Amino acid sequence: MSEQHNIDQIFSAAAKGYSASTPSGAWGRMDAVLKAKRQKRRLTIWFVSVGLGILASILGLWFYNSANNHSTIETESNIIKSNTTNFESKADNANNEITQQNITNEQATANSLNTEDLQNSNNKNIEEEIAKESIIDTQNSDIELDNSNKENTTKTINKEVAVIGLSSTNNRLPAKYSEENNADNNQTEEVAVIERVNLKSSFGIIKENSTENNIQEIVATNVIIESDSISESTQTEKTLEDNTIIDTLITEEAINPSDNVSETETEEIQKLADPVYIPNADKFKMGLFINIYAGVSLSNGASSEPYYTNFKMASSPQEYGASSPNIGFNLGFRISKKFSVSLGMKRYNHVIKGDFSMPDKRVTHINIDKFGYTSLGYYSVDNINNAMQTKNFNTVEYLREFTQTKVKLRFVEIPLNIGYNMSWKNWTLMPHLGFNTTFILSNEVQIGDDSDYYLYGEIQDLRQNIFGASAGLDFYYNTKSKLSFGLRTDFVYYLNDINTSEDFNFRPYSFLISPQISLRF
Amino acid sequence: MKSLEKIIVGCRKNKAWAQAELFEMFSDKMFGICLYYSSNKADAEDLLHDGFLKVFENINKYKSDNFDAWMRKVFVNIALMRYRKDKRMSTVEEIENVKGITNVVFENTQIHSDELLAMISKLPAQYKMVFNLYAIEGYKHKEIGEMLEISDSTSKSNLSRARKILQEQLNEYKV
Numbered sequence: 001m002s003e004q005h006n007i008d009q010i011f012s013a014a015a016k017g018y019s020a021s022t023p024s025g026a027w028g029r030m031d032a033v034l035k036a037k038r039q040k041r042r043l044t045i046w047f048v049s050v051g052l053g054i055l056a057s058i059l060g061l062w063f064y065n066s067a068n069n070h071s072t073i074e075t076e077s078n079i080i081k082s083n084t085t086n087f088e089s090k091a092d093n094a095n096n097e098i099t100q101q102n103i104t105n106e107q108a109t110a111n112s113l114n115t116e117d118l119q120n121s122n123n124k125n126i127e128e129e130i131a132k133e134s135i136i137d138t139q140n141s142d143i144e145l146d147n148s149n150k151e152n153t154t155k156t157i158n159k160e161v162a163v164i165g166l167s168s169t170n171n172r173l174p175a176k177y178s179e180e181n182n183a184d185n186n187q188t189e190e191v192a193v194i195e196r197v198n199l200k201s202s203f204g205i206i207k208e209n210s211t212e213n214n215i216q217e218i219v220a221t222n223v224i225i226e227s228d229s230i231s232e233s234t235q236t237e238k239t240l241e242d243n244t245i246i247d248t249l250i251t252e253e254a255i256n257p258s259d260n261v262s263e264t265e266t267e268e269i270q271k272l273a274d275p276v277y278i279p280n281a282d283k284f285k286m287g288l289f290i291n292i293y294a295g296v297s298l299s300n301g302a303s304s305e306p307y308y309t310n311f312k313m314a315s316s317p318q319e320y321g322a323s324s325p326n327i328g329f330n331l332g333f334r335i336s337k338k339f340s341v342s343l344g345m346k347r348y349n350h351v352i353k354g355d356f357s358m359p360d361k362r363v364t365h366i367n368i369d370k371f372g373y374t375s376l377g378y379y380s381v382d383n384i385n386n387a388m389q390t391k392n393f394n395t396v397e398y399l400r401e402f403t404q405t406k407v408k409l410r411f412v413e414i415p416l417n418i419g420y421n422m423s424w425k426n427w428t429l430m431p432h433l434g435f436n437t438t439f440i441l442s443n444e445v446q447i448g449d450d451s452d453y454y455l456y457g458e459i460q461d462l463r464q465n466i467f468g469a470s471a472g473l474d475f476y477y478n479t480k481s482k483l484s485f486g487l488r489t490d491f492v493y494y495l496n497d498i499n500t501s502e503d504f505n506f507r508p509y510s511f512l513i514s515p516q517i518s519l520r521f
Numbered sequence: 522m523k524s525l526e527k528i529i530v531g532c533r534k535n536k537a538w539a540q541a542e543l544f545e546m547f548s549d550k551m552f553g554i555c556l557y558y559s560s561n562k563a564d565a566e567d568l569l570h571d572g573f574l575k576v577f578e579n580i581n582k583y584k585s586d587n588f589d590a591w592m593r594k595v596f597v598n599i600a601l602m603r604y605r606k607d608k609r610m611s612t613v614e615e616i617e618n619v620k621g622i623t624n625v626v627f628e629n630t631q632i633h634s635d636e637l638l639a640m641i642s643k644l645p646a647q648y649k650m651v652f653n654l655y656a657i658e659g660y661k662h663k664e665i666g667e668m669l670e671i672s673d674s675t676s677k678s679n680l681s682r683a684r685k686i687l688q689e690q691l692n693e694y695k696v
């Protein structure tokens with residue numbers, strides 16, 4: 001038993017104190033795996049951050065849109081329902097032969113309204129029906145409305161449209177229709193008037209697709225009867241023949257909404273009619289926008305001799321800035337006519353290049369813990385032993401082969417900006433100021449010769465995050481759709497030193513220039 | 522060279538310099554453990570690699586005071602996992618070209634630790650695992666049985682046979 005115990009003790013003592021020299025290359029293999037893991041981790045953090053940002057943007061937009069659309073949809077639904085009922089009822093009761101005779105094909109359907117109905121409903125239904133069947137014609141352009149006595153004119157929409165106007169006999173009627181109506185039915189007082197007019201109105205131009213009672217878009221709003229613009233019936237007929245789509249315009253005066261339609265109803269209709277409806281011309285409509293940009297960041301690189309100079313290692317005294325790609329996005333909110341705020345995320349590297357030099361007779365030992373310095377601070381080099389084993393160089397001779405250093409600080413930045421919009425025609429100029437929070441994901445020092453980098457290390461004692469102030473200028477070309485294309489410039493000056501070391505002070509700044517796409521909601 | 526505490530903090534932050542320091546500090550010792558639990562040098566290198574990766578991955582879990590013992594436990598666990606996964610360890614290869622740095626005195630005879638390692642490496646895989654876990658790591662037969670998925674009695678008999686083989690080898694060495 002004691003012999004067995006003795007054997008256990010012998011081997012236990014030998015094993016616990018046993019160590020063997022690690023095979024060469026073991027660390028190199030390990031380092032490669034660790035580097036890949038670090039890289040994967042960085043990528044994961046980056047993609048998750050970007051993913052969350054995009055998700056937040058999408059959710060934000062979705063909530064914003066659904067909140068906006070909710071009331072509109074309800075109103076639209078009610079109007080469609082009532083419109084359909086009215087139309088069905090009117091179709092059943094339609095006995096106006098004049099209408100059937102004179103307004104044919106596609107144009108007729110929407111406007112084949114019973115005069116009696118129109119009268120009985122005190123023009124209110126007329127307005128609703130026409131409005132409901134109407135589509136704002138945003139495609140026709142270059143027609144100027146010269147009806148200068150319209151009170152609600154707030155902006156100019158140049159359009160040329162054909163108009164079917166509905167009015168009572170109190171209005172001026174084309175003789176042809178009036179005569180025919182009187183001949184067939186003394187009570188018939190409705191007439192379809194088609195006219196080419198010039199419009200200038202904020203609510204303006206409503207196009208009626210009367211081929212089918214298929215309401216593509218409910219946009220009835222400030223419907224205006226152009227009572228003064230009724231033209232000759234011959235012209236009317238010609239227009240009817242020429243135009244498969246008839247735009248309807250009825251003046252407020254003609255239908256006299258103040259008598260029959262409440263202000264609230266009128267406003268509701270106005271909202272539906274114009275996607276950019278402005279109840280009060282001075283009131284700004286809030287909205288979201290998202291900017292996505294990718295470009296180049298230029299960074300500074302200032303050289304500074306360390307105060308602490310009694311270390312004897314390689315050094316990198318001459319440094320200069322370099323460029324690196326950047327990518328980012330901003331989610332913005334227009335808070336007034338002129339101002340907008342935005343919050344975003346930007347990813348870029350702050351790159352500093354340097355001339356590597358190893359002072360003669362100063363290198364007495366190599367300490368990978370504090371191998372050299374840049375203006376950011378000391379750096380260590382992990383794989384120097386490995387590299388030297390591979391190259392079989394004398395340490396000093398080996399290091400003298402190298403001439404260049406590169407420091408790469410990986411930044412993720414959260415910029416908060418306020419912008420001032422200045423628009424001219426389709427162009428927008430937006431100076432902006434901001435405050436940035438920057439997270440330093442990692443850093444890497446690379447040392448090598450003209451062709452490649454061989455040694456890899458890290459700057460020590462860097463801060464986890466720094467803050468910066470930014471100023472820039474964006475300009476866009478706004479297309480007719482919701483997209484804008486432009487250029488973004490941004491200068492960021494950081495308010496903290498990037499390093500915690502007392503021996504080095506480095507306060508970076510960067511200039512970003514990048515093409516940008518903006519999507520407005 | 523920085524203190525172990527600082528290096529551990531660095532490793533927890535995934536700092537490359539700290540990982541390099543830790544590797545440099547413990548690699549020789551851990552490689553010794555790996556050799557005890559491996560049948561050849563290549564396996565020991567693989568074990569060293571996997572062991573350090575495990576250490577770097579799990580260093581946040583380290584809370585005790587004895588980092589050396591914690592690392593050793595991690596390496597032994599990795600060796601056990603490899604053993605269970607790969608039963609081919611029964612093939613005994615002599616470990617060569619390994620230079621140890623300790624000597625043990627046996628009955629007034631100084632035995633180089635490399636000789637002892639060579640003796641252990643000649644044991645059949647299961648005997649070696651049982652002997653290492655019992656004699657070196659201090660586990661009980663019940664624990665060893667659970668670790669190696671064998672019964673307590675098998676563990677006892679394996680230990681007994683391992684001791685016998687080692688005793689014979691020691692006697693031969695003495696002669």
